[in-house]
Amino acid sequence: MDGVDGLAKDEVEDIENTITHQKELVAIVKANPVLWDKKQKEYSGKNFNKELAGLAWAAVAEMLKNISEAEKEFYKIRQRYGKERRKVIMSLKGKSGQGAQPTYVPTWELYELCEFPA
Numbered sequence: 001m002d003g004v005d006g007l008a009k010d011e012v013e014d015i016e017n018t019i020t021h022q023k024e025l026v027a028i029v030k031a032n033p034v035l036w037d038k039k040q041k042e043y044s045g046k047n048f049n050k051e052l053a054g055l056a057w058a059a060v061a062e063m064l065k066n067i068s069e070a071e072k073e074f075y076k077i078r079q080r081y082g083k084e085r086r087k088v089i090m091s092l093k094g095k096s097g098q099g100a101q102p103t104y105v106p107t108w109e110l111y112e113l114c115e116f117p118a
Contacts, residue, residue: 019109022077025060026113029074032056036116081114 033040034049034056054067060074061067084106091104 022073022110023113025064025070025074026077026110028060030113030116032059035060035074077110077114080108081111084108084111 029035034052057067057071061070064070064073087104088106091101
């Protein structure tokens with residue numbers, strides 16, 4: 001019985017650590033607009049500054065010890081945000097009258113944190 005309880009506590013702790021880690025990752029990326037802000041001249045096109053983007057990802061990767069891992073993790077987070085956002089938008093379309101479904105309210109802990117321009 002104790003083993004099961006200990007395992008459940010470990011699992012909860014792992015989930016909490018993962019969420020904390022993801023929140024830190026989002027905050028660091030958000031602080032480096034060159035990684036996500038399409039209005040930044042360094043973001044894309046002929047003005048894309050690969051060195052500047054590399055330095056920004058290096059700062060992000062300090063917490064993960066791996067740039068590739070940081071990029072993949074943030075990509076997954078943004079994909080999840082997009083999926084949740086689409087659910088909200090779809091729940092708002094055609095909403096009127098008594099038969100209308102309630103607006104979808106995301107329960108994902110990182111949703112509001114990810115609401116910066118993409």
